[in-house]
Amino acid sequence: MTPRLQAEHDLPPAELNAIEERLNGDNRLHTGRDDDRGLVFALRDEAGQAIGVAAGYSWAGIAELKLMWVEESYRGRGHAKALLNAFVAGAAARGARRVWVSTHDFQAPGLYEKAGFERMAEFTGWPEGHSNIILCKTMAPR
DSSP, X not given: OOOOOOOOTTOOHHHHHHHHHHHHHHHHHHHSOOOOEEEEEEEEXXXXXXXXXXXXXXXXXXXXXXXXXXXXXXXXXXXXXXHHHHHHHHHHHTTOSEEEEEEETTSOHHHHHHTTOEEEEEEETSSTTSEEEEEEEEOOOO
């Protein structure tokens, strides 16, 4: 049987997650590291609604912050800093030596730099008229 290529822009999240887990299995095999785990901190209001999140993972001595967000009406009160600090502390507690994050110039590069992250790369034109900035925080050895 010949595989067929087709657009599936609405691939169900469960199927995409299963495929990602197969990729993670290959990564574990090639690195000999199977310590990958989600790393998520949520900020919730009185009703239990998520109003902020710092979400990513730790694996093989690093952590990556994939999603950082605070509801607009809660911004400017230090919540992003608290979420970021919790994420970095959680990564360090798991033995991560570095935390990586990607942000756009119109998002929060200053937040990360104030927290000790260093710019490692900047890709102009991603999206057009803006830049995507990759930052890294290196923790002291434990």
